[in-house]
């Protein structure tokens with residue numbers, strides 16, 4: 001005889017299990033809509049995150065240790081991270097703080113002033129770069145829709161006027177916005193680019209960033225390991241995984257840059273324009 005326990009109820013016959021689970025799940029959903037909704041958000045967050053970013057409780061101990069000895073965040077960054085993780089839908093899109101700190105270190109070390117931030121979300125990466133550039137620095141942050149930035153980023157980042165005013169929003173499909181910058185004669189004028197928007201356009205963003213960067217400029221491509229999926233040929237048929245894998249190959253073979261693919265955050269492909 002089989003006994004299946006689900007919450008505090010028991011099902012005695014194996015053949016009844018599917019029906020039993022459906023009935024109990026529906027009852028829970030009916031009675032606790034809020035809990036179900038919360039569960040769904042948590043589930044999507046975990047699924048999206050895997051264990052690649054340090055702000056996850058389930059982070060690998062080695063990753064947690066390296067992040068503890070890498071991440072430096074200002075009070076504004078801490079506040080924005082907390083607010084995003086607590087209240088934003090698809091909070092797992094939030095940039096890993098260890099990647100942002102590493103990018104800030106690059107910007108500071110070579111005196112970067114003009115930054116491309118492709119994929120704004122709530123503004124964590126734009127804020128990181130705005131804190132790293134000098135007072136006359138500029139961060140152009142691109143998103144198809146800046147609703148999340150306006151809702152979560154603006155109330156927090158605007159507490160520091162000097163930082164806030166360095167951030168310029170460019171709304172719309174980022175490929176078109178970058179093409180417009182190139183058409184406006186801005187090729188070769190940027191110091192640093194962070195690529196973190198839709199994965200299927202990663203190769204386009206990389207090409208346009210190479211064009212827009214000056215010699216010696218640096219590109220960070222976020223999510224380059226895509227929670228490990230790119231390492232498994234069987235999983236490369238999925239659209240985003242395929243796009244990221246092809247981009248990694250492209251950067252590795254690209255004569256226009258020197259590069260290194262790092263196991264930092266969800267994977268950070270770093271390219272230096274020759």
Ligand SMILES: C[S@@+](CC[C@H](N)C(=O)[O-])C[C@H]1O[C@@H](n2cnc3c(N)ncnc32)[C@H](O)[C@@H]1O
Nearest residue numbers: 093094095119121124125143144173174197198
């Ligand atoms: C992973 S999030 C960016 C996270 C952010 N960089 C951070 O550090 O928290 C990706 C963002 O890309 C935006 N996005 C998706 N497709 C886009 C497109 N075609 N053009 C511009 N932005 C796009 C999404 O709206 C989303 O806000």
